Amino acid sequence: MTDRAVIHIVDDDRAAREGLVFLLSSLGLEARAYAGAAALLAAIEDQTEGCILADVRMPGMSGLELLDELGRRGCPLPVIMITGHGDVPMAVRAMRAGAVDFFEKPVNGMALVERIKEALELSRARAGSEREKAQLGRRIDSLTAREAEVARAVLRGLLNKQIAHELGISQKTVEIHRHNAMEKMGASSAADLVRLLVAAGWEG
Template identity: 75%
Template sequence: MTGEPVIHVVDDDRAAREGLGFLLSSLGLAIAEHASAAGLLAALGDGTGDGTGEGCILADLRMPGMSGLELLDELGRRGCPLPVIMITGHGDVPLAVRAMRAGAMDFFEKPVNGLALVERITEALKLSRERAAAARAARDLQARVASLSPREAQVAAGVLAGRLGKQIAADLGISPKTVEIHRHNAMEKMGASNAAELVRLLAAAGWTAG
């Protein structure tokens, strides 16, 4: 799913599901209704790629089949970045607290306070945008790393390890001038203006001096 953020409403109770959907769609929000946790998971796919899009999930805690708590665990296993808000019935608060400890952003008791829910959804969508932006930046960084030639990567690794140009040249059996060329090319591909920034970018990409 791409484009505008989507609010996924997951509840086996059709009336409750449609009620939430009507409330949120009346505010101009895009809604996707799911009668079960399995339905949501099928719609999201593996939850790890661009197909997940931006948005958040409103899930009922007690549902037949996979419960809201089990759904939360499965979303975590899949690495789904969408924030989750749990909807609970009377007496489910201890379970809702468990859900928050497992990663839920918040929970609301039925009947839901519409205004408070909308405010929390607004915060969830902001968090979703931030996570999506961070994921895009990480993918871009990895793509830049992957664009390095084997020799550029070796020189970059030497820079990360704090080796001087002459030392890197001796390590690799090439001339210092060649090291300078490869270092320049690596910095250009990585979008680094200096060696310190190259080191920062490589570290952010998960490289280590070892």
């Protein structure tokens, strides 16, 4: 895994992929090329930042099939599709499957570069969100069973007295557990605690 965002180009046309690598490298961007989808899938397994440029029509796994597979694997890298045989239904299918854009050959190089830069920004934002989610998950794991119960009740919108009644404990005990949960989560208020739990994807 690299710390630098990488642009992955998959195209069975050697001249096309080498041309894109040359263009992107000349602009100071890191680009890697692959002749087919299988090689790409093996190379990006641990990649969390970057983007993918994929040709639609390739032997073996097509670009659209690759897009579907990336979706099944939960790949976070934005995908831009490129084709020499584009049509509206194909573009619609690609966008519905998760592509961030669709270019027809011959590609306008600078327009593509601008879209790539936007895709890299999206990738960085996604990676940051995933890191935050993982960090919040570790904080949730640090909660005791009772603190988690109280946090779950807060997430449901219950007041301290309602939580006390539901759990069969005193309101003072609820307040202590709620305070501890907020402290461990780094929350400044009940609303902030709820925000953090939702951001972590926690449903209790």
